[in-house]
Amino acid sequence: MSLNVYLSGVDSLDNLSIERDVEYLFKMVTLDGCEYDKKILSVVEKGLYLDNLYFIDRFGSKLSRKYISTGSKAALVLYHMPDVVVWGGEVGCDALTEIVKFCSRGALLMEASHSCIFGEVDDMAVDVMCQGKHYTSLNEFAEYIMEDV
Amino acid sequence: MLDLSKYTPAIEIKIDEPGVYLFPNSSSEGKTYLCSMLKELSPYERVDSLTFSEIVTTDTAVLFDNDRIDLLMLDRYDMYRGMFLDEIKRFATAGIVLVDCKTYQMPMHVKSCGIYLYADKLVVM
Numbered sequence: 001m002s003l004n005v006y007l008s009g010v011d012s013l014d015n016l017s018i019e020r021d022v023e024y025l026f027k028m029v030t031l032d033g034c035e036y037d038k039k040i041l042s043v044v045e046k047g048l049y050l051d052n053l054y055f056i057d058r059f060g061s062k063l064s065r066k067y068i069s070t071g072s073k074a075a076l077v078l079y080h081m082p083d084v085v086v087w088g089g090e091v092g093c094d095a096l097t098e099i100v101k102f103c104s105r106g107a108l109l110m111e112a113s114h115s116c117i118f119g120e121v122d123d124m125a126v127d128v129m130c131q132g133k134h135y136t137s138l139n140e141f142a143e144y145i146m147e148d149v
Numbered sequence: 150m151l152d153l154s155k156y157t158p159a160i161e162i163k164i165d166e167p168g169v170y171l172f173p174n175s176s177s178e179g180k181t182y183l184c185s186m187l188k189e190l191s192p193y194e195r196v197d198s199l200t201f202s203e204i205v206t207t208d209t210a211v212l213f214d215n216d217r218i219d220l221l222m223l224d225r226y227d228m229y230r231g232m233f234l235d236e237i238k239r240f241a242t243a244g245i246v247l248v249d250c251k252t253y254q255m256p257m258h259v260k261s262c263g264i265y266l267y268a269d270k271l272v273v274m
Binding site for chain 1: 173174175176177178180181182201202225227228251252253254266268
């Protein structure tokens with residue numbers, strides 16, 4: 001299984017059913033405390049997973065899951081609703097990078113000309129399918145998105 | 150400069166000039182939190198906000214009224230991109246518009262702003 005990345009303006013989207021409102025989709029997601037849930041809440045929110053209803057924010061406060069950022073919600077929707085093509089137009093570059101690093105399933109539609117993925121000094125293994133190519137290197141995929149698209 | 154520092158959490162808007170200001174293309178900085186706080190303060194201060202779920206029921210004549218407010222935040226503008234462009238331009242001649250817009254190129258002159266979230270305050274500059 002891989003994260004399937006589609007590029008708006010590059011891929012044909014005719015046969016894709018795209019869901020754009022990640023805030024709405026997230027309302028239907030059940031967080032089960034898996035490693036991915038914990039990772040996203042840690043690296044994007046700088047917080048901690050607590051349960052399906054609450055998380056601990058970066059200041060140590062217990063908050064309702066509704067206060068999770070839109071970017072994190074998109075990351076969580078991608079993982080927990082792998083049959084949905086999720087529009088990444090509301091996802092910041094930092095969260096997009098974390099999605100690529102840690103999400104190995106689901107389908108993401110990126111705005112090719114307005115998205116960015118950050119590489120790292122120490123390259124990381126990823127599992128991304130894009131334009132018919134299987135990317136296993138974060139830096140290689142980042143270079144493709146940043147320079148070739 | 151708007152003074153919302155008496156509230157908890159405090160909000161510091163360190164922007165003096167009217168115009169359209171875009172937040173950076175980043176997640177989890179406190180933008181939606183700011184949007185909700187400005188909405189809560191809108192009955193009491195010259196501020197307001199709009200997010201995607203409100204666009205159907207919002208009266209734009211009331212929302213983009215320079216006589217009523219000095220600062221307006223548009224959250225999740227990517228979801229309603231291209232809407233209210235004339236109203237935004239007109240309001241921004243005398244007021245401040247903060248826009249969360251990551252992948253849409255606003256067809257107007259925009260400036261950049263940053264947002265900084267702390268435990269007890271939120272700063273926009």
